[in-house]
Amino acid sequence: xxxxxIKNLNIxxxxxxxxxKKCFDRYQLKYLLETLSEDVVKIVVADTDANPNxxxxxxxxxxxxxxxxxxxxxxxxxxxxxxxxxNTFLYSLANPAVDGGVLTFLNSHPRYSYVNMNxxxxxxxxxxxxxxxxxxxxxxxxxxxxxDLIKYSALVVAKGKDSLEKYASILAIDECIRDGLRxxxxxxxxxWEWSNPNDLDYYLMVHTDSNKL
Numbered sequence: 001x002x003x004x005x006i007k008n009l010n011i012x013x014x015x016x017x018x019x020x021k022k023c024f025d026r027y028q029l030k031y032l033l034e035t036l037s038e039d040v041v042k043i044v045v046a047d048t049d050a051n052p053n054x055x056x057x058x059x060x061x062x063x064x065x066x067x068x069x070x071x072x073x074x075x076x077x078x079x080x081x082x083x084x085x086x087n088t089f090l091y092s093l094a095n096p097a098v099d100g101g102v103l104t105f106l107n108s109h110p111r112y113s114y115v116n117m118n119x120x121x122x123x124x125x126x127x128x129x130x131x132x133x134x135x136x137x138x139x140x141x142x143x144x145x146x147x148d149l150i151k152y153s154a155l156v157v158a159k160g161k162d163s164l165e166k167y168a169s170i171l172a173i174d175e176c177i178r179d180g181l182r183x184x185x186x187x188x189x190x191x192w193e194w195s196n197p198n199d200l201d202y203y204l205m206v207h208t209d210s211n212k213l
């Protein structure tokens with residue numbers, strides 16, 4: 001699943017992985033993750049047993065020392081495959097007026113988080129588990145500056161805004177919007193959700209069968 005997700009991102013970048021200590025030890029992830037890039041990968045091990053509230057914003061803060069705070073950062077989950085063009089996504093956000101962006105897909109189920117835009121295409125509202133629009137988050141978040149990512153992730157943690165997802169990334173973006181930063185929403189064609197290896201098997205089965213038609 002991890003290999004497929006990284007290949008699907010199709011981005012030439014410094015890879016930083018945040019993994020739980022339990023999975024890191026049990027599955028010997030050090031050796032797998034080091035094979036996923038020709039460059040040296042960074043691995044941050046989070047002890048989720050000792051601290052069960054170490055959600056996404058907390059995990060991001062653990063990466064602070066590995067980031068160039070003046071360069072862009074892409075935050076991505078390894079639990080989905082996207083039908084998208086990563087180059088188009090990044091090109092669409094390469095504008096001096098843009099502070100960041102999110103990848104979305106069409107949906108309305110309350111298990112996802114959502115963003116709403118104004119008539120100019122800027123995100124004006126972000127919410128968790130509430131379909132305020134049909135722009136569901138696909139698990140990819142772009143920040144023009146690592147500084148903003150760290151600043152607003154720390155703000156979410158300081159406020160204790162753990163909501164339903166224990167410091168989810170969307171809460172940091174919501175804080176950005178409140179401060180006047182400008183974020184865009186870019187749509188992908190489809191998001192395949194992989195919560196376990198069976199989901200990956202189903203995806204491969206569907207695509208193998210469709211290729212035979």
